[in-house]
Amino acid sequence: MINNDAQSRPDPIAYLDQVAASAAGRDYKQQVLKLLDLHPGQTVLDIGCGPGTDLAAMAAAVAPAGQVIRVDRDPVMIAEARARLTEQPLIEVRSGDVHALPLDDGSVDRARTDRVLQHVADPKQVLAEFRRVARPGGRIVMAELDWEGLLIDSPQPAMSRALGQFLAAEIIRNATIGRSLARLCREAELVVRSVVTVAPVFRDFTTADQAFGLRRNVVRAIDAGYLKPDAEGWIDDLSSQPFLASALLFLVVAEIPG
Known part of the structure; x- marks a missing residue:
C-alpha cells in the first residue's frame, strides 16, 4: 500500500534535486x-x-547529432524539465505513461530508469515497452533501491527494523524491486549484462533525512502502528548523536538481443 498523505510529503522537485546533489547521489x-x-x-x-x-x-x-527523450506523466515535472532545458536542443520532453511509451517501435539505442520502477504499477510492462521501442542491441540501465536493505545504526535496533518494515510494506509500492530486476529482465526476454550493488553510506542525519524522509515517516509509522509514540524521541536522539545509515542500490544493465 502507498500512503498518499500529501501534507507529509516533501516538495518532489526539491527532494530529487537534493538527492542528485548529495555525494551518494x-x-x-x-x-x-x-x-x-x-x-x-x-x-x-x-x-x-x-x-x-x-x-x-x-x-x-x-x-x-543524437537525441535525448524524456517521458514523464507528472505535469509539474514536465513543466520544470522544459523550463530547465530550454537551451538544450537535443533534449525533447514528452508527456506519457511509462507503461505505454509515446515512441515508435525500434527507435531508441539506450534507456535509463532511476528509482522509477519502485513506484510504477507494473514494472514488467515498463520493461516490455522498452523492448518494443529499443533497436536490436539496445541497452537499458536501471538503478533501484531494495528497501529491505535500508540500515540505520541505533542503540535500539528494533526501532530501525520497524521503520524499515513500515517503509517496505506501506510506502514503497515495489519495495524489493532492486533484487528482482535481473529476473524481471529475463522474463522480458532481455539479456542481463551485469548486476552490481552500491551501498551509499550516510553519516549526516540531515542528508539521510532528506533521502529517506526519516522524521516524517517515523510519524507515519506511529500512526500506522508499526512504532510506538516514543519513536519520535528515538529519531530526535539519532539526529543529535553520531549517525550512520546505508541502503542497498542495485545497478542492472540489460540489452535487447541483436
Whole structure:
C-alpha cells in the first residue's frame, strides 16, 4: 500500500534535486552514465526522469547529432524539465505513461530508469515497452533501491527494523524491486549484462533525512502502528548523536538481443 498523505510529503522537485546533489547521489549517477555507454548520434530514452536533473550530461554524450527523450506523466515535472532545458536542443520532453511509451517501435539505442520502477504499477510492462521501442542491441540501465536493505545504526535496533518494515510494506509500492530486476529482465526476454550493488553510506542525519524522509515517516509509522509514540524521541536522539545509515542500490544493465 502507498500512503498518499500529501501534507507529509516533501516538495518532489526539491527532494530529487537534493538527492542528485548529495555525494551518494552524484556517485551512483556517474556510474549509471558510464554503464549507459553513450556515443555520438544515439537516441537515449529517460523513463520517468522527474525535473530533468541529469539530462544535460546525456545530451552532451550523444552530441552533436543524437537525441535525448524524456517521458514523464507528472505535469509539474514536465513543466520544470522544459523550463530547465530550454537551451538544450537535443533534449525533447514528452508527456506519457511509462507503461505505454509515446515512441515508435525500434527507435531508441539506450534507456535509463532511476528509482522509477519502485513506484510504477507494473514494472514488467515498463520493461516490455522498452523492448518494443529499443533497436536490436539496445541497452537499458536501471538503478533501484531494495528497501529491505535500508540500515540505520541505533542503540535500539528494533526501532530501525520497524521503520524499515513500515517503509517496505506501506510506502514503497515495489519495495524489493532492486533484487528482482535481473529476473524481471529475463522474463522480458532481455539479456542481463551485469548486476552490481552500491551501498551509499550516510553519516549526516540531515542528508539521510532528506533521502529517506526519516522524521516524517517515523510519524507515519506511529500512526500506522508499526512504532510506538516514543519513536519520535528515538529519531530526535539519532539526529543529535553520531549517525550512520546505508541502503542497498542495485545497478542492472540489460540489452535487447541483436
